[in-house]
Amino acid sequence: MIRSTTLRFIAVSAIVLTVTHTTVASDPMTRSEAIKIIDSRGADPVSGIWRFGNEGATVAILPAPASSTHFEIYLLDSPDMSVIPGDMIGSAVSTGETGIFDAEMFSRQLLREKRQRFIMTLGRDGHLGFKSYKKGRQISLLRFIPYLFRVSIKSYDTRPESVDGAVKIYPDNHPSSPTLL
Numbered sequence: 701m702i703r704s705t706t707l708r709f710i711a712v713s714a715i716v717l718t719v720t721h722t723t724v725a726s727d728p729m730t731r732s733e734a735i736k737i738i739d740s741r742g743a744d745p746v747s748g749i750w751r752f753g754n755e756g757a758t759v760a761i762l763p764a765p766a767s768s769t770h771f772e773i774y775l776l777d778s779p780d781m782s783v784i785p786g787d788m789i790g791s792a793v794s795t796g797e798t799g800i801f802d803a804e805m806f807s808r809q810l811l812r813e814k815r816q817r818f819i820m821t822l823g824r825d826g827h828l829g830f831k832s833y834k835k836g837r838q839i840s841l842l843r844f845i846p847y848l849f850r851v852s853i854k855s856y857d858t859r860p861e862s863v864d865g866a867v868k869i870y871p872d873n874h875p876s877s878p879t880l881l
Contacts, residue, residue, distance in 0.1 A: 728786020729774040734760035735870060746771060746792070746801060746822055750866035759866070761792065769794040773805065783807065792820060799823075803830075828866040 731749065738747050741763050751758050757778040764770035773790035775783055783789070790805035799822040806815045821829040 728784070729760060729762075729776065729788070730786060731758075731760075731776050734762060734774065734776065737762050738871065745799070746820070746828070748868045749776065749870040750828055751869050752864075752866045758869070759789070764791070771801070773803070826868050828868070830864045830866075 758776040760774045771792040792801040792803040801820040803818045
């Protein structure tokens with residue numbers, strides 16, 4: 701005999717799953733849909749279709765509905781086959797400084813979700829630069845073992861900052877002008 705609490709749990713779980721499935725399951729974003737949204741909502745400097753140089757991925761940064769400071773980031777194309785094109789992969793918020801955005805990108809792998817935070821900087825030349833940062837607390841319990849961990853290992857990275865970035869491919873910010881020879 702099944703207990704009434706078990707039946708209630710199953711009923712509530714079924715309702716939550718159907719509501720979650722209907723709200724989360726939406727049509728994937730396509731390049732043509734992104735272009736329609738960009739053209740209909742006006743020209744914002746960060747809105748557009750961007751291509752990452754180091755990975756070759758193409759993303760669409762679109763203004764969030766009914767907001768002028770929030771943006772949604774969708775993956776349109778990627779050489780990485782584990783990521784589904786058309787999914788929302790992040791969001792960005794305008795900061796107090798012009799051309800600087802606080803962004804968060806995430807990826808779903810099996811049952812885990814990995815999040816990474818960035819500061820996006822829109823350059824005067826039309827490039828979008830990314831600097832990652834971490835926010836949180838960390839407790840090191842190794843300090844309680846005094847003699848074993850006296851020697852510490854440090855890692856370093858000589859790669860310059862702000863080389864990770866994207867180039868805008870739609871809409872083109874540079875007006876066509878004749879080239880003088």
